[in-house]
Amino acid sequence: MILRPYGVVVAGELLLGLEVVVEGRVIQEVRPHTGMPEDYVLSPAFVNAHSHLEYRGLQDRIPSLSFWNWIGELVRLNEDVSYDETRRWTERAALENRQTGVALIADHSNRPFAGAALEAQSIKGTIFQETITIDCWGDGADKIREIEERAAQQRKECTLDIFVSTHAPYSVDPSSLRRINEKSAKNSIHAAESYEEMDWMAKGEGPIAEFYASYGLESPGFRSTIAYLSSLDMIRSGTQLVHCCSVDEEDIELMAHGGVSVAHCPYSNVYLHCPIAPVRRMLEAGVPVGLGMDSAASGGPIDMFLVMRSALASSLALGEPVSAETVWNMATTAGASSLGVSGWSVTVGSSCPLIKVQVAGAYSIGEVIESAKPELVEFV
Numbered sequence: 001m002i003l004r005p006y007g008v009v010v011a012g013e014l015l016l017g018l019e020v021v022v023e024g025r026v027i028q029e030v031r032p033h034t035g036m037p038e039d040y041v042l043s044p045a046f047v048n049a050h051s052h053l054e055y056r057g058l059q060d061r062i063p064s065l066s067f068w069n070w071i072g073e074l075v076r077l078n079e080d081v082s083y084d085e086t087r088r089w090t091e092r093a094a095l096e097n098r099q100t101g102v103a104l105i106a107d108h109s110n111r112p113f114a115g116a117a118l119e120a121q122s123i124k125g126t127i128f129q130e131t132i133t134i135d136c137w138g139d140g141a142d143k144i145r146e147i148e149e150r151a152a153q154q155r156k157e158c159t160l161d162i163f164v165s166t167h168a169p170y171s172v173d174p175s176s177l178r179r180i181n182e183k184s185a186k187n188s189i190h191a192a193e194s195y196e197e198m199d200w201m202a203k204g205e206g207p208i209a210e211f212y213a214s215y216g217l218e219s220p221g222f223r224s225t226i227a228y229l230s231s232l233d234m235i236r237s238g239t240q241l242v243h244c245c246s247v248d249e250e251d252i253e254l255m256a257h258g259g260v261s262v263a264h265c266p267y268s269n270v271y272l273h274c275p276i277a278p279v280r281r282m283l284e285a286g287v288p289v290g291l292g293m294d295s296a297a298s299g300g301p302i303d304m305f306l307v308m309r310s311a312l313a314s315s316l317a318l319g320e321p322v323s324a325e326t327v328w329n330m331a332t333t334a335g336a337s338s339l340g341v342s343g344w345s346v347t348v349g350s351s352c353p354l355i356k357v358q359v360a361g362a363y364s365i366g367e368v369i370e371s372a373k374p375e376l377v378e379f380v
Contacts, residue, residue, distance in 0.1 A: 001021070001022045001023070002019055002020070002021055002022075002034075002035075003019060003020040003021075003022065003042055003354075003380065004019045004033060004035055004036070004037045004038055005018075005019070005020075005037060005038060005040050005041055005042035005356065006037040006038070006039065006040070006041070006360075007041045007042070007362075007363070007368075008020060008030065008041070008042045008043075008346050009041060009042065009043035009044070009328060009332070009346065009365065010345060010346050010347070011325070011329050011333055011334075011345065012323075012324075012325035012326060012327070012328040012329030012330075012332070012333070012334075012365060013325050013365065014041065014325075014363070014364060014365040014368065016363065017032055017033055017037075018030055018031065018032060018033065019031060019032070019033050019034060019035070019037070020042060020346060020354075022354075022380070025351050026349065026350070026351045027346065027347065027348055027349065027350045027351070028348065029348060030346065030347065030348060039358065039359075039360035040356040040357060040358045040359070040360075040378075041356070041357045041359060041362070041368055042346060042354060042355075042356060042357075042380075043101075043328070043332060043346070043354070043355055043357060044332040044333055044336075044344050044345055044346060044350075044352050044353070044354060044355075045101055045102065045103035045104070045332070045352065045353035045354065045355045045379070046100065046101040046102045046103065046104075046304045046331050046332060046335075046355070047102065047103075047104040047105070047290060047291070047331060047332060047335035047336045047338075047339065047341075047344065048097055048102045048104070048105040048106070048125075048291075048292060048293050048304070048335075049106055049240075049263040049264070049290025049291055049292040049335050049338055049339060050106055050107075050108070050188070050240075050242050050263035050265055050290075050292030050293070050294055051093070051097070051105055051106070051107045051108070051292060051293055051294065051295065052107065052108050052109075052110075052294065052295035052297075053089070053090045053093035053094055053097075053107050053109070053113075053114050053117060053118075053295075054086045054089055054090045054093070054109065054110060054111055054113065054114065055074070055078070055089070055093075055295035055296060055297040056089040056090065056092050056093035056096070056295075056296045056302075057081070057085060057088075057089040057092075058074065058077055058078070058295070058296065058297035059296035059297060059300065059301070061077060061297070062074060062077065062297055062298070064271050064272070064273070065272070065273075066196070066272070066273050067193065067194035067195070067196050067197075067272045067273060067274060068194070068196045068206075068207040068208060068211075069207075070272050070298065074297060083111060086111045086113060087111075087113045087117075090111075090113040090114055090117045091113070091117045091120070093117070093296065093302060094114075094117035094118050094120065094121045094123060095121055096302035096374075097118075097121070097123060097293075097302055098121040098122070098123060098379075099302075099374050099375075099377065100302055100303055100304045100305070100374040100377060101304060101355040101357070101374070101377040101379070102123060102304065103122070103123055103124065103352075103353040103355075103379075104123065104124050104125050104335075104336055104339065104341060104344070104353075105118060105123055105124075105125035105126075106125055106126045106128065106188065106240065106263065106290075106292075106339055107125065107126075107127050107128065108128050108130045108165070108167070108188060108242075109127050109128065109129055109130060109150075109154070110129075110130050111150070112129075112150045112151075112153045112154045112157075113154075114127050114154070115127050115154040115155075115157055115158030115160045115162060116154070116157040116158050118158070118160060119158045119159065119160065124160065125160055125161075125339070126160065126161045126162070126163065126186065126339060127151075127154060127158075127160055127161070127162040127163070128162075128163055128165035128186075128187070128188040128240075129147050129148075129150055129151040129154065129162060129163065129164050129165060130147070130165055130166070130167050131143060131144060131147045131164060131165065131166050131167060131172055131176065131180060132167045132171045132172060133171070133172050133173050133176045134171050134172075134215075137173045137215065137217060138173050138175060140172070140173055140175065140176035140179070141179075143176070144164065144176060144179060144180065147164050148164055151163070151164050161186070163184045163185065163186045163187065163188075164180055164183065164184050165180065165184060165186075165187050165188050165189070166180050166181075166187060166188075166189045167189070167190060168189060168190040168191070168193075168197075169189065169191065169197075169201070169220070169225055169228060169229065170197060170200060170208050170212075172189075174220075174232060177229075177232050177234065178232055178233070181232060181233060181234045181239075184238075185238055186238045186239075186240070186340075187234065187238065187239050187240070188239070188240040188241075188242060188263075189229070189234070189239070189240075189241060189242065190242045190243055191225050191226065191229060191241040191242065191243060191244060192224065192225040192226060192241070192243060192244050192245060192246045192247050192251070193242070193243040193244075193245055193246070193269075193272075193274055194245070194246070194272065194273075194274050194275075195246070195273075195274070195275065196208050197225060197246070198224075198225075198246045198275075200212070200219050200220075201219065201220055201221075201222055201223075201224060201225050201228060202221075202222065202223055202224065203219075204218070204219035204221060223250075224246070224247070224248065224250075224251050225246075226241075226244075226247055226251035226254050226255060227250075227251070227254070229241075230254050230258070235254050235255060235258035235260055236258050236259060236260070237258070237259035237260070238259075239258070239260045239261075240260065240261050240262070240263055240338070240339075241255065241260050241261070241262050241263070242262075242263045242265070242292070243262075243263070243264070243265060243269065243274065243277065244262045244264070244277055244282065245269055245274045245275040245276065245277045246274075246275045247277075247278065247282075249281070252278070252281055252282055252285045252287065253285065255282070255285070255287050256282075256285040256286045256287050260287065261287070261288040261289070261290065261338040261339070262277075262282060262287055262288070262289045262290070262338070263289075263290050263291075263292040263338070264277055264279055264289050264290065264291055264292060264311065264330065265291075265292040265293065265294040265299065265307075266291075266307060266310040266311040266313075266314045267293070267294070267299050267300055267306060267307050267310040268292075268293075268294035268295070268298040268299040269314070270310060270314065271298045271299070271300070272298055276314050276315075276317060276318040277314070278318065278320060279311070279314075279315060279320070279322055279330075280315060280320040280321070280322050281320065283322070283326070288334065288337055288338035289330055289334065289338060290330055290331075290334065290335030290336075290337075290338035290339060291304070291307055291308065291311060291327070291330040291331040291335055292307075293307050302374075303373065303374050304331055304374075305369060305372045305373055305374070307331070308324075308327045308328065308331055308369045309369060309370070311327045311330070312324060312327055312366075312369070324364065324365045324366035324369055325365050327369070328365050328368075328369065332344060332345075333345045336352070353379060353380075354379070354380040355377050355378065355379055355380065356377070356378045356379075356380060357372050357376055357377055358376040358377075358378065359371050359372050359376060
């Protein structure tokens with residue numbers, strides 16, 4: 001098969017005048033055009049570095065609130081959602097990820113439906129079966145066994161990698177964080193996401209600290225969330241940190257030295273009034289960063305182009321702009337690498353899924369990001 005786009009995206013850069021020869025799903029050649037090009041851009045499929053598929057039905061049901069108030073509304077609404085509803089929402093979110101060009105995903109899963117839903121859409125990835133121990137603080141053994149059973153149930157229904165994982169430092173007690181970290185080769189945790197988390201961690205103040213006090217618990221009293229997780233040996237290869245909005249130079253140095261990866265979810269962060277993540281500084285330090293859509297409850301419509309536009313706008317607002325090429329790379333090749341997947345590129349020998357983005361007259365990757373939408377995506 002000879003693919004003749006007018007542009008091919010390699011490492012985020014739009015290269016014009018190339019065609020791609022594919023045989024048996026493997027790219028055999030990338031060469032100058034030998035025929036008339038068509039009106040589309042060819043790219044590796046997108047990588048959604050962080051999602052919560054099961055919250056799809058909560059889109060537009062929680063307004064843009066401060067982080068901790070939003071969490072409270074999410075918990076309240078989700079208590080009334082049945083398992084059958086969750087399954088349907090998860091299947092719909094998997095379909096919409098496919099429609100926006102996603103072929104690789106890392107999903108935080110509470111109920112055990114994500115693996116089967118993703119495989120039904122031919123989406124590969126990793127499921128992080130999420131643990132929360134706020135209701136059994138300091139005695140999470142039974143809860144961890146329950147989560148292990150859910151993970152085992154998912155493994156029976158799909159072939160994706162599934163790991164027992166952690167939700168956040170404020171929702172999982174230290175002994176459970178240690179235990180899961182020791183047992184799971186891969187772990188994903190929401191970290192350094194909000195102003196409220198900063199105040200709780202370093203000052204023992206704010207709504208999270210008040211919530212802790214209501215349970216008779218003390219705040220950790222560490223300089224930062226990253227320092228706290230480092231004290232638990234969680235800043236290591238195999239750990240994905242989700243968000244990392246409030247990290248400083250010392251945190252970034254710990255992250256780079258420890259070998260963690262980061263999932264950047266810019267649209268969700270804006271919606272929840274979080275600090276702006278210093279993506280450029282993390283990348284310059286050598287921290288792998290992928291782009292995530294988070295849940296539809298805070299991330300809005302499942303649309304990778306919307307998230308890329310948000311990433312560009314956020315970096316400009318911080319005064320540390322990243323290029324459109326960098327953002328597209330975070331959504332494809334670099335995003336896959338952040339999840340431990342290599343070869344996700346339009347290069348000879350690669351067998352990664354490819355997408356056509358049906359845009360005409362866009363001659364920079366920034367123009368593609370600005371004009372594209374999920375309806376213009378087609379899998380090769």
